[in-house]
Amino acid sequence: MDANLITAVYIFVLAVFVGFEVITKVPPLLHTPLMSGSNAISGITLVGALLIAGGGDGMVAKLLGMLAVICATVNVVGGFMVTDRMLEMFKKKPETRK
Amino acid sequence: MTQIAYLIAATLFIIGLKRLGSPKTARSGNLAAMSGMLIAIVVTLLDKQILDFTFIIAGMIVGAALGLVAAKKIQMTAMPQMVALFNGLGGIASALVAFAGYRQAGPTRIDVAIAITTIISLLVGTATFTGSLIAFAKLQGRLRKAAGRLPMPKVLNAVVLAAVLTCGALALLDPGSAVWMPMVLVLAALYGVIMVLPVGGANMPVIISLLNSYSGVAAAATGFVLSNPVLIISGALVGASGLILTRIMCQAMNRSLGNVLFAGVGALPAGSEGSGEEPRQVTRYSAEEAAMVMDTAKSVIIIPGYGLAVAQAQHALQELADLLANRGIEVRYAIHPVAGRMPGHMNVLLAEANVSYDLLLEMDAINDDFKNTDVALVVGANDVTNHEAACCKPDSPLFGMPTLKVNEARSAMVIKRSLSPGFAGIDNDLFYAQSTMMLFGDAKQMVTDLIREIKSL
Structure with missing residues (x-):
C-alpha cells in the first residue's frame, strides 16, 4: 500500500475520534441545529465538485x-443559513416574574 | 498554499462543531464552520486546475438561490424533511464527484484503493439520496402507509446489497468497463429506497440521523478518491456525528437499529391490542374545568409531542405557559429525546415560539420532579408518556423504553384528538388513571380555549 493512502486512512480515523469527542458533548437541546450544521459541513464535497466541473475533461x-456543484451548493448554503436561523431563536429570556 | 487553507478550513469545522455544544456559543460556532467552508471554496476556485468557470458559476448560482430560498421559507415544523433533503443532496453530490473522478482517472491509472472508495462513495451517496427522498415524502405525508409494506424487507435488503457489491467487484476486476460502475449507481439508488420505505413515521429520528451519517461517509469516501484531506476530515466528522445521534435515538426508543430498519410500520402481532376487554373509563374534562384545576396548581410541567407540531400549537402553548407563569405558577417543559421527527425537533419548535431554553429540560433532568408537580400537561404526545407499559409490561413493545414519569404527577391533563392509540398502536394506561383528565380536541384549539378560560377566571 502506498504512503499516501495510509496517511489518508490515518487522517480519517483520527477525525472520526475527534468527531466522537466533540459531538458527544452537544446537549439534546441543540441536536437539530447540530444535525443541519454538520449536514452543511458534509457539503464540503462542493470542493471536489468544483474541481470536476472546472477541469478540462470533456x-x-x-x-x-x-x-454536483448545484446539489452541494444547495446543501452548503441552505444548511448554514437554516442552522443560523434556528440558532438565532435559541434565547434565554430574563426572568419576568416579580 | 491550497493545502494550508484546507487545514484551516478543517480546523474551523472542528471549532464550529465544538461551539455548537452550548446555546451561548452555538451561533458563533456555525459562523466559524461557515467561514471554514468559504475559505475552502475560495482557495479551490483560485486553484490552477480549474480551466473553465462557466459550469461552476452557473451551478453555484442555481444552487445558492435554491438553498437560500429553502432556508428562508421553511417552517420549523418541516425541519426534518428539509434536513433529509439536504442530506440527500450532499450524498448525491459526493457520489457524482467520485464517479466523475473515477472516469477522469481513466482505466490505466486506477488503482484498487481508488476503485474501492469510488464504489463506497457511489453506494453510500446514492443510497443517501434516494433514501432521503423517500424520508422526505414520508414526512411530507406524500406516501401512504401501505406503501411501506415490502415483502421480506431483510431478504430484499440483503439481495440488493449483494447485487451492488457484486457489480462493485466486477468493476474492480474490469476497470475499463463502462457498465459496472453505473450499475453500482443504479442498484445503490434502489437500495436507498428499500432501506427507508418500511420505516415508520415515529422512527424517522433514527433514519434522519443515519442518513446524516451516510452523507458524511460518502463525502469522506470521495475524499479518498480525490486524495483530498479536507473532504476526508469533514466527512469523518459528520459521519461520527450522525452515528452518535443514531445511537442516542435508538436508545431513547429502546430499539436496535436493525429493529428500526426491518420491523416495518407498527409491526405488532394482530389482535394483541385490547380486543375483548371491556371499554375502559376515562375522565373527560372541559377546557373550563381544566382551567380551574390549573389555576390552583403551583407547578406545571408541559410534555410536548409531535401532535403539537402537527397542530402548529407551539405559539399558543407558549402563550398559555406565559399566562400561568404570570400567575406565579412554575412552568417547565419536559422534552423526550424522540419527541418530534428528528433529534431535538421539539426544542427548535419551542425556541421558535420564544420559550427560554433554560425551561426546556431533558428527560433525565426532570423525571424525578414529576412527583412534586401538580399538573403534567401532555400535548400531542403518547408513547413517551406510557410509563406503565415501559416499566412493568414485559410483553409490550414499549417495554424498557425510557419514558417520562407523567403518571407520578399529582394530576395529569392529556390533550388529544381521540383515544386512538399512538403510533406504536399501544394503549396507554395513563389515559385511564384516576388522576388523569382527558381534554379531547385539536391541540391548538384546546390550548386556545384554556387560555381564554384562564383569563376569564
Missing part, C-alpha cells in the same frame, strides 16, 4: 460536475 465530466 463535456460529460463537466455536466456531472455542474450537477
Whole structure:
C-alpha cells in the first residue's frame, strides 16, 4: 500500500475520534441545529465538485460536475443559513416574574 | 498554499462543531464552520486546475438561490424533511464527484484503493439520496402507509446489497468497463429506497440521523478518491456525528437499529391490542374545568409531542405557559429525546415560539420532579408518556423504553384528538388513571380555549 493512502486512512480515523469527542458533548437541546450544521459541513464535497466541473475533461465530466456543484451548493448554503436561523431563536429570556 | 487553507478550513469545522455544544456559543460556532467552508471554496476556485468557470458559476448560482430560498421559507415544523433533503443532496453530490473522478482517472491509472472508495462513495451517496427522498415524502405525508409494506424487507435488503457489491467487484476486476460502475449507481439508488420505505413515521429520528451519517461517509469516501484531506476530515466528522445521534435515538426508543430498519410500520402481532376487554373509563374534562384545576396548581410541567407540531400549537402553548407563569405558577417543559421527527425537533419548535431554553429540560433532568408537580400537561404526545407499559409490561413493545414519569404527577391533563392509540398502536394506561383528565380536541384549539378560560377566571 502506498504512503499516501495510509496517511489518508490515518487522517480519517483520527477525525472520526475527534468527531466522537466533540459531538458527544452537544446537549439534546441543540441536536437539530447540530444535525443541519454538520449536514452543511458534509457539503464540503462542493470542493471536489468544483474541481470536476472546472477541469478540462470533456463535456460529460463537466455536466456531472455542474450537477454536483448545484446539489452541494444547495446543501452548503441552505444548511448554514437554516442552522443560523434556528440558532438565532435559541434565547434565554430574563426572568419576568416579580 | 491550497493545502494550508484546507487545514484551516478543517480546523474551523472542528471549532464550529465544538461551539455548537452550548446555546451561548452555538451561533458563533456555525459562523466559524461557515467561514471554514468559504475559505475552502475560495482557495479551490483560485486553484490552477480549474480551466473553465462557466459550469461552476452557473451551478453555484442555481444552487445558492435554491438553498437560500429553502432556508428562508421553511417552517420549523418541516425541519426534518428539509434536513433529509439536504442530506440527500450532499450524498448525491459526493457520489457524482467520485464517479466523475473515477472516469477522469481513466482505466490505466486506477488503482484498487481508488476503485474501492469510488464504489463506497457511489453506494453510500446514492443510497443517501434516494433514501432521503423517500424520508422526505414520508414526512411530507406524500406516501401512504401501505406503501411501506415490502415483502421480506431483510431478504430484499440483503439481495440488493449483494447485487451492488457484486457489480462493485466486477468493476474492480474490469476497470475499463463502462457498465459496472453505473450499475453500482443504479442498484445503490434502489437500495436507498428499500432501506427507508418500511420505516415508520415515529422512527424517522433514527433514519434522519443515519442518513446524516451516510452523507458524511460518502463525502469522506470521495475524499479518498480525490486524495483530498479536507473532504476526508469533514466527512469523518459528520459521519461520527450522525452515528452518535443514531445511537442516542435508538436508545431513547429502546430499539436496535436493525429493529428500526426491518420491523416495518407498527409491526405488532394482530389482535394483541385490547380486543375483548371491556371499554375502559376515562375522565373527560372541559377546557373550563381544566382551567380551574390549573389555576390552583403551583407547578406545571408541559410534555410536548409531535401532535403539537402537527397542530402548529407551539405559539399558543407558549402563550398559555406565559399566562400561568404570570400567575406565579412554575412552568417547565419536559422534552423526550424522540419527541418530534428528528433529534431535538421539539426544542427548535419551542425556541421558535420564544420559550427560554433554560425551561426546556431533558428527560433525565426532570423525571424525578414529576412527583412534586401538580399538573403534567401532555400535548400531542403518547408513547413517551406510557410509563406503565415501559416499566412493568414485559410483553409490550414499549417495554424498557425510557419514558417520562407523567403518571407520578399529582394530576395529569392529556390533550388529544381521540383515544386512538399512538403510533406504536399501544394503549396507554395513563389515559385511564384516576388522576388523569382527558381534554379531547385539536391541540391548538384546546390550548386556545384554556387560555381564554384562564383569563376569564
